[in-house]
Amino acid sequence: MKNYITLSDIDNLENLISEARSLKSKNTVPDLGKGKTLGMLFFNSSLRTRLSTEKAAKLLGMEVMTMNVDKDGWTLEFEDGAVMNSDKAEHIKEAAAVLSQYCDIIAVRAFPGLKNKEKDESEQVLNSFKKYASVPVINLESATGHPLQALTDAITIQELKKKDKPKIVLSWAPHPKALPQSVPNSFTEMMQKLDVEFVITNPEGYDLNPEIRKETRVEHDQEKAFENADFIYVKNWSSYENYGQVLNVEKNWTVNQKKLEPSNNAKVMHCLPVRRNMVIADDVLDSENSIVIHQANNRTFAAQAVLKQLLKDED
Numbered sequence: 001m002k003n004y005i006t007l008s009d010i011d012n013l014e015n016l017i018s019e020a021r022s023l024k025s026k027n028t029v030p031d032l033g034k035g036k037t038l039g040m041l042f043f044n045s046s047l048r049t050r051l052s053t054e055k056a057a058k059l060l061g062m063e064v065m066t067m068n069v070d071k072d073g074w075t076l077e078f079e080d081g082a083v084m085n086s087d088k089a090e091h092i093k094e095a096a097a098v099l100s101q102y103c104d105i106i107a108v109r110a111f112p113g114l115k116n117k118e119k120d121e122s123e124q125v126l127n128s129f130k131k132y133a134s135v136p137v138i139n140l141e142s143a144t145g146h147p148l149q150a151l152t153d154a155i156t157i158q159e160l161k162k163k164d165k166p167k168i169v170l171s172w173a174p175h176p177k178a179l180p181q182s183v184p185n186s187f188t189e190m191m192q193k194l195d196v197e198f199v200i201t202n203p204e205g206y207d208l209n210p211e212i213r214k215e216t217r218v219e220h221d222q223e224k225a226f227e228n229a230d231f232i233y234v235k236n237w238s239s240y241e242n243y244g245q246v247l248n249v250e251k252n253w254t255v256n257q258k259k260l261e262p263s264n265n266a267k268v269m270h271c272l273p274v275r276r277n278m279v280i281a282d283d284v285l286d287s288e289n290s291i292v293i294h295q296a297n298n299r300t301f302a303a304q305a306v307l308k309q310l311l312k313d314e315d
Ligand code: CP
Pocket: 045, 046, 047, 048, 049, 050, 141, 149, 271, 272, 273
């Protein structure tokens, strides 16, 4: 593996999931990362991604440097050939080249603007780091994907499934703000790679990018979608068709205990942070059905497996 920017960077998914589960049981692999540095750059807020990836790197013996680029760094110019006569003080060409001398792996979080679909889909920030850095680049959640989260989710499902081919439902839920499609995109792509029955349920107007959905069944009736579900992954996303918009939805899509009744006593997942009683009700989050804390714990081992693979393939 040369980079971890999209799920297509994974050479062997089964092996990567096994590696993460093995690392979880061992908890440490000393020396592989000794003398190596992970540099993490955040253009947006984070709790889990930042701390679990830092922990993962330290469990491998790496040093970690973290920067809130949006607050502490020079404002970066990403356009080639730009005349830098306004607010942008440093070009990505120099920034990525310099960082590549300080770091053995660079990890970047950069959310979409949700105003311009084409610009967001170009993944300008991640792809510019990939282009101008001379070390591997990891996606800590970008405009269109969150592959570390998706790997975590696959590990969690493999650990907790009770049948060979579980039914997994990705359910849209309400949120007061316009959120990216990154998490549901990567979750969808991951589920398409696993041997599961996968259904997406969302209101009309919230269908994900058809190039990502592909042949995945979309059910606009949430109750019907939840029938016999073994896992329900709850997440809000803004509209793809009316790009970045929050649409008026008549029905209540908040996931509560009543909604779980047609399911197979489903385990409920969410990437977190979650808005209680908006996205998922207290009676689910505080119940045995919720596995969100277990899921968040697996962020460390997903990151550790990816870092270990990148370090091994670098040698
Ligand atoms: N799930 C996730 O990426 O959490 P953070 O935004 O807190 O990193």
